[in-house]
Amino acid sequence: MSDYKVIEIKKSVFENNDREADKLREKLKENKTFLLNLMSSPGSGKTTTLGRTIAALKDEYKIGVMEADIDSEVDAKIISQTGVKAIQLHTGGMCHLDAGMTQQGLESIEADEFDFVVLENVGNLVCPAEFDTGASKNAMLLSVPEGDDKPLKYPLMFSICDCVLINKIDTKSVFDFDDEAVVERIKKLNPKAEIYFISAKTGEGMENWFNWLRKQIDNWNK
Amino acid sequence: MSDYKVIEIKKSVFENNDREADKLREKLKENKTFLLNLMSSPGSGKTTTLGRTIAALKDEYKIGVMEADIDSEVDAKIISQTGVKAIQLHTGGMCHLDAGMTQQGLESIEADEFDFVVLENVGNLVCPAEFDTGASKNAMLLSVPEGDDKPLKYPLMFSICDCVLINKIDTKSVFDFDDEAVVERIKKLNPKAEIYFISAKTGEGMENWFNWLRKQIDNWNK
Numbered sequence: 001m002s003d004y005k006v007i008e009i010k011k012s013v014f015e016n017n018d019r020e021a022d023k024l025r026e027k028l029k030e031n032k033t034f035l036l037n038l039m040s041s042p043g044s045g046k047t048t049t050l051g052r053t054i055a056a057l058k059d060e061y062k063i064g065v066m067e068a069d070i071d072s073e074v075d076a077k078i079i080s081q082t083g084v085k086a087i088q089l090h091t092g093g094m095c096h097l098d099a100g101m102t103q104q105g106l107e108s109i110e111a112d113e114f115d116f117v118v119l120e121n122v123g124n125l126v127c128p129a130e131f132d133t134g135a136s137k138n139a140m141l142l143s144v145p146e147g148d149d150k151p152l153k154y155p156l157m158f159s160i161c162d163c164v165l166i167n168k169i170d171t172k173s174v175f176d177f178d179d180e181a182v183v184e185r186i187k188k189l190n191p192k193a194e195i196y197f198i199s200a201k202t203g204e205g206m207e208n209w210f211n212w213l214r215k216q217i218d219n220w221n222k
Numbered sequence: 223m224s225d226y227k228v229i230e231i232k233k234s235v236f237e238n239n240d241r242e243a244d245k246l247r248e249k250l251k252e253n254k255t256f257l258l259n260l261m262s263s264p265g266s267g268k269t270t271t272l273g274r275t276i277a278a279l280k281d282e283y284k285i286g287v288m289e290a291d292i293d294s295e296v297d298a299k300i301i302s303q304t305g306v307k308a309i310q311l312h313t314g315g316m317c318h319l320d321a322g323m324t325q326q327g328l329e330s331i332e333a334d335e336f337d338f339v340v341l342e343n344v345g346n347l348v349c350p351a352e353f354d355t356g357a358s359k360n361a362m363l364l365s366v367p368e369g370d371d372k373p374l375k376y377p378l379m380f381s382i383c384d385c386v387l388i389n390k391i392d393t394k395s396v397f398d399f400d401d402e403a404v405v406e407r408i409k410k411l412n413p414k415a416e417i418y419f420i421s422a423k424t425g426e427g428m429e430n431w432f433n434w435l436r437k438q439i440d441n442w443n444k
Contacts (some may be wrong), residue, residue, distance in 0.1 A: 041263045041264045041265060041345070041368075042263045042347050042368055042372055042375065042376060043263060043365075043367060043368025043369045043372060069375050070348065070375065070376060070377070070378070071374065071375060071376075071377050072371075072374040072375050074371050074374055074375065093352070093378070095317065095346075095348035095349050122348065123263070123347065123348075123375065123376075124317075124346055124347070124348050124349075125264050125345065125346070126292065126317035126344065126345075126346050126349070127317050127346075127348070127349065130315070143265075143367065145265060145365065145367035145368075145390065145393070146263075146264055146265025146367075147265045149294075149296050150264055150265060152293065152294040152296055153264065153291050153292065153293060153294050153296065153345065154264060154292060154293075154345075155292070155293050156292070156315070168367065170396065171367070171393065171396045171397070173396075174392070174393045174395075174396055175393070
């Protein structure tokens with residue numbers, strides 16, 4: 001299967017995003033659908049990470065993917081080739097998704113059918129952190145080339161994520177990146193965050209991430 | 223000199239940003255101050271590029287730098303060590319700067335003193351593209367690790383920039399990055415964009431960028 005729909009999502013009409021997000025989360029819980037909100041800068045490797053994650057988990061869970069981007073269908077095309085249902089959400093220039101926009105996507109993908117739905121948010125370390133999408137859990141990627149100082153500059157994003165993946169560890173030989181410093185900076189903002197060092201390209205370290213996800217999904221859907 | 227001020231900038235009160243931006247540009251022209259708005263994703267290398275640019279041009283021009291970030295003083299500290307005047311603008315969570323916010327920064331740095339002022343915008347490929355800061359010219363960095371598909375996903379940013387620097391070319395051996403494809407994608411959005419391949423780390427290719435800047439500054443300030 002390599003078909004995917006493209007959905008032009010509309011600006012939300014809700015005034016109270018937090019309330020809508022909580023309502024959406026309750027509904028997802030009721031329907032036994034675990035929704036992961038995956039965030040990062042542009043080019044940190046969200047889609048590659050997702051491709052490997054789907055390959056590892058698709059025999060265990062029924063998976064659906066919502067790819068959000070301002071423009072293009074690049075990511076939905078890649079993900080649809082993994083054999084899971086993928087839709088592309090176009091945000092009409094918006095730099096993030098809120099709960100109302102996420103709900104439009106969930107309706108369009110018919111989320112009730114799935115155990116596990118991923119929302120790949122717009123590549124942006126600022127705005128997506130400010131809007132609760134209603135997801136069960138938030139995860140983010142920080143890639144080695146971006147630098148170990150990013151928790152200092154984008155503290156809110158690191159504060160709201162349940163799991164932080166440090167990606168592209170296969171490229172460490174060509175960058176100055178301090179593992180200990182980045183962990184210390186993240187933990188200072190968010191002591192409970194799970195942090196895993198991975199390479200979505202080579203697969204290194206990804207089993208820890210898969211196991212974290214299995215635990216979250218099973219706990220949510222039980 | 224390694225002192226720098228930290229300015230908490232306030233949300234703009236102006237309703238018509240485009241009009242304010244044009245007014246600011248006129249004033250900069252009158253005062254013979256060239257303002258460059260430098261944008262990119264988080265971690266593309268804006269500050270390193272700027273460090274090399276200052277080293278190359280500081281004997282020719284009187285340079286001031288405004289570092290915008292949501293939090294931290296990391297960048298102003300680095301830039302102030304180059305010996306030019308640097309200030310840190312804190313955006314109070316805002317994901318971009320508009321003309322009114324830029325003006326607050328220019329007043330604080332006393333822009334009239336300088337031939338060449340750089341605004342290092344918030345690391346973000348989405349929102350800064352939507353707000354004219356009033357700068358003389360816009361430039362952006364796309365780094366090799368981010369991937370050659372970024373013009374497809376963030377078309378507005380590539381459309382509004384006068385110059386696009388493809389940075390971190392020293393890391394090409396560990397990434398799949400198609401030079402021709404990226405140039406084609408940028409040119410399709412913005413046929414007039416100047417595109418230079420550089421490594422801010424090694425200095426490769428940077429002379430083209432310096433020459434482009436010299437031309438813009440001299441033309442603006444004549």
